[in-house]
Amino acid sequence: MSAVLGTSSAAPASAPGRAFDRWRFWGTMLVVPYLIVFLVFVLYPVGYGLWLARHPASYEKLFEDPIFFRTVVNTVIFIVVAINLKMVFALMLSGFLIQPRWWIKILSVIFILPWAVPSIPTILSVRFMLNPEWGVINTLIFQLSGRDGPNWLNDPTLALSFSMLMHVWKSLPFWTLILVAGRLAIPSEQYEAASVDGATRWQKFRFITWPAMRTLYLTSTILSMIWTLGDFNSVYLLTGGGPADLTHVLATLGIRYLRLDQVDLAMASIVVALPLVLPLVYFMMKRLSR
Amino acid sequence: MSRRWTRKAIVNEATLVLIGIPVFLWTMIPVYHLFLFSISSKDSATSGRLWPKEPTLQNFDFVFHQKHFYLDHFWLQLWNSVLIAGAVGVITLFVATTAAFAISRLKVRGGRTVMNLALFTYFIPAAFLAVPMYKTMGLYGLLNSQWALILAMVTIASPYCIWVLKQASDKLPWELDEAARIDGASPLQLFRLVYLPLMVPSLVAVGTYALLLAWNEYLYAFLLLSNDRSVTLSVALGNFLSADDSPWELLMATGLIYALPPAAIYYAFKRYMVGGLTAGAVKS
Numbered sequence: 001m002s003a004v005l006g007t008s009s010a011a012p013a014s015a016p017g018r019a020f021d022r023w024r025f026w027g028t029m030l031v032v033p034y035l036i037v038f039l040v041f042v043l044y045p046v047g048y049g050l051w052l053a054r055h056p057a058s059y060e061k062l063f064e065d066p067i068f069f070r071t072v073v074n075t076v077i078f079i080v081v082a083i084n085l086k087m088v089f090a091l092m093l094s095g096f097l098i099q100p101r102w103w104i105k106i107l108s109v110i111f112i113l114p115w116a117v118p119s120i121p122t123i124l125s126v127r128f129m130l131n132p133e134w135g136v137i138n139t140l141i142f143q144l145s146g147r148d149g150p151n152w153l154n155d156p157t158l159a160l161s162f163s164m165l166m167h168v169w170k171s172l173p174f175w176t177l178i179l180v181a182g183r184l185a186i187p188s189e190q191y192e193a194a195s196v197d198g199a200t201r202w203q204k205f206r207f208i209t210w211p212a213m214r215t216l217y218l219t220s221t222i223l224s225m226i227w228t229l230g231d232f233n234s235v236y237l238l239t240g241g242g243p244a245d246l247t248h249v250l251a252t253l254g255i256r257y258l259r260l261d262q263v264d265l266a267m268a269s270i271v272v273a274l275p276l277v278l279p280l281v282y283f284m285m286k287r288l289s290r
Numbered sequence: 291m292s293r294r295w296t297r298k299a300i301v302n303e304a305t306l307v308l309i310g311i312p313v314f315l316w317t318m319i320p321v322y323h324l325f326l327f328s329i330s331s332k333d334s335a336t337s338g339r340l341w342p343k344e345p346t347l348q349n350f351d352f353v354f355h356q357k358h359f360y361l362d363h364f365w366l367q368l369w370n371s372v373l374i375a376g377a378v379g380v381i382t383l384f385v386a387t388t389a390a391f392a393i394s395r396l397k398v399r400g401g402r403t404v405m406n407l408a409l410f411t412y413f414i415p416a417a418f419l420a421v422p423m424y425k426t427m428g429l430y431g432l433l434n435s436q437w438a439l440i441l442a443m444v445t446i447a448s449p450y451c452i453w454v455l456k457q458a459s460d461k462l463p464w465e466l467d468e469a470a471r472i473d474g475a476s477p478l479q480l481f482r483l484v485y486l487p488l489m490v491p492s493l494v495a496v497g498t499y500a501l502l503l504a505w506n507e508y509l510y511a512f513l514l515l516s517n518d519r520s521v522t523l524s525v526a527l528g529n530f531l532s533a534d535d536s537p538w539e540l541l542m543a544t545g546l547i548y549a550l551p552p553a554a555i556y557y558a559f560k561r562y563m564v565g566g567l568t569a570g571a572v573k574s
Contacts, residue, residue, distance in 0.1 A: 026477035027398030034389035034448060035404065041423065041445040042411050048429075049422030096309050107310055109557075111317050116556035118506040120527050121545025125324040128538050134336040136323065169320065230415025232509045237528065251417035255509070258421050266421045273418070281413040288409055288453070 053267035062268045071248040071269075074160055078235075078249050079225050082164035086172055087221050091213070093172070094179035095205075115173040123166055123237040127153070130162065156246035159239040163247060167234040171227075175220055182216040183209065219287055226280050229273065324549075327542035349543035358540055360530055363518055371505055371522040371548075374436055378443040378504035383497045386448045387489070390455035391481055395467060405456060412449035417509060419446070424513050438514040439522070443504040451496035458492040459485070495562040502552050523548045 062068050097108045114122065129135050130152040138149030153159045190208050199207070232251045235241065241248040241256060248256065250273050257266035328349055330342040337343075351357075356364050389408070393401035423442055424433075432438035466488075470480045486493070505524075512525045527548060530541040 023396060023477055024398070027392045027396035027401075030388040030392035030396065030477075030481075031398055031401065031404050033385045034408065034452065037385055037441075037445055037448060038404075038407055038411065041426070041441060042407075042414075042419070045419070045422035045426040046414075048426055052422075052425070093309075093313065096306070096313070099306060101306065104306070104310065107314060111313060112556075112560075113317055113321055113553070116553045117321065117549040118524065118552055120506075120508050120524050121324055121542070121549045122320045124527065124530070124541060124545060125320045125327070128327070128542075129320070129323055134538075136336070139336060169316070173317075226413050226415060230417040230419075232417040232420075237508070237531070240531070251415065254417060254421050255513070258424060258513075263421065263425060270418045270421060277415065277418075281410065284413055285406060285409050 049267045052264055053271045058264040058268040062265055067245045071253045075249045082167050083224050086168045090175040090179050093176045094183050098183050112173045114170050119170055119233045127238050154243050160247045163235045163238050166238050182213050186212045222280050324542050327539050328546045332539055349539050353543050367523045367526045375501045375505040377440045379497050379501035381444045382447045382500035386451035389452045390459055394456045394459035408449035408452045442510050447500035447503050454496050498559045505552050
């Protein structure tokens with residue numbers, strides 16, 4: 001701020017006041033496009049949505065819906081199990097991918113593929129692999145054992161597990177790349193010194209890698225949790241929330257109510273999630289706007 | 291390689307290979323299955339073979355000539371995807387670049403607040419915003435118009451773009467701005483002649499990000515558009531799920547066509563993407 005004021009008032013302009021106004025005028029003009037987008041497509045919708053969800057009756061109806069309770073449980077399982085599984089794997093794989101081997105370089109290019117391709121075709125591909133009659137998995141089971149394989153997506157536990165695996169498959173490369181960047185930022189001298197001192201691999205991880213990566217790992221985990229709450233595709237396109245609406249998560253339940261024209265329930269189901277989301281958002285905003 | 295093949299080195303290499311193989315299979319199986327289906331005829335697609343007895347391009351012929359009622363509007367829907375992704379890329383670039391310039395270089399009053407509003411938007415889970423967004427688009431009379439999808443995707447894409455661009459702008463030296471001001475440059479000249487040329491790598495990164503986000507989007511596209519002639523290819527793919535006896539091999543062929551452009555763009559701009567995006571995504 002002071003730099004701007006300093007130069008513009010010190011500049012030997014004939015009308016310093018006007019020159020200054022011009023800079024301020026354009027500063028305001030140039031944030032206006034985004035402000036309009038924000039007001040019209042974020043603030044107003046969110047406000048309107050909260051207004052739609054103002055009746056306590058909506059929440060009573062929501063809590064009476066057995067699907068809702070199941071959805072909350074599913075969402076918590078999804079967040080806790082899938083995210084932690086994904087982040088632990090990402091941490092381990094980041095250590096694998098920075099090994100200097102020609103074939104690991106090639107593999108790391110292939111490894112990004114799930115992140116680089118859109119999710120719909122690959123999710124549908126997996127959905128068909130799991131088809132009980134014609135899917136390739138049950139075909140192989142039949143050819144090998146002569147018996148029919150299970151009806152994978154007809155079992156709520158299996159179906160939710162596959163949704164979580166689908167989510168991990170899709171977003172593992174992204175987080176692994178982030179952690180690779182984190183690992184590459186650690187000075188190699190530290191590892192060399194540790195080797196001279198005869199440190200084991202575990203000791204190097206415990207006393208060099210982990211302290212350097214801890215903050216990044218925690219931030220990534222929290223960001224991933226927020227985003228995963230909005231992951232609609234992994235569940236909807238694989239299971240459609242079925243069988244019998246037993247595999248919904250909050251992201252798909254809101255859309256389900258919306259499509260049933262129960263907007264107040266849809267908004268209520270989102271409002272109920274806010275106590276969980278807002279602290280995470282607050283944490284991330286503090287971290288990023290430092 | 292001058293590495294000595296001691297017992298320890300062999301164990302070490304073997305361990306790496308034993309990790310590498312599952313990683314490769316895990317990554318490739320869904321993608322390979324997609325590819326395999328798209329080059330198999332209807333009968334051989336489900337045989338469980340690793341390579342079809344007679345690989346065929348017939349499915350692509352069906353898709354390109356729109357020979358199935360699921361594919362009646364294939365070319366139009368592909369064009370819709372291109373148009374919407376392009377529009378989102380351009381509009382997002384405009385909105386995000388001007389905002390980042392005003393916040394970072396012009397130090398507009400309240401810029402920090404605008405940045406925080408953008409960050410807040412970035413952290414709203416997309417599926418949560420979809421519900422009120424759908425209702426509001428209805429109020430605005432935009433439902434079933436492609437503008438609804440374009441504007442929704444601009445809303446979702448721009449916060450992250452502003453943030454990445456602001457991080458990059460903050461690193462530009464102040465002396466440039468001061469020199470331009472002393473030479474009597476106007477704010478717009480500073481923007482056009484000094485700022486934009488220096489920001490090209492970041493602009494490429496966020497433009498690509500917005501473009502891919504819009505191309506890949508399914509949820510908003512299927513909520514906001516319903517007419518067969520206005521939907522994007524992603525919605526058309528989802529529509530194959532409406533019946534159990536859908537022609538999978540055609541779905542897979544269409545899916546492959548749909549997946550290739552973003553993958554190609556991603557790999558082509560990977561240099562920019564990895565530099566601009568992964569570094570910006572999580573600041574430790």
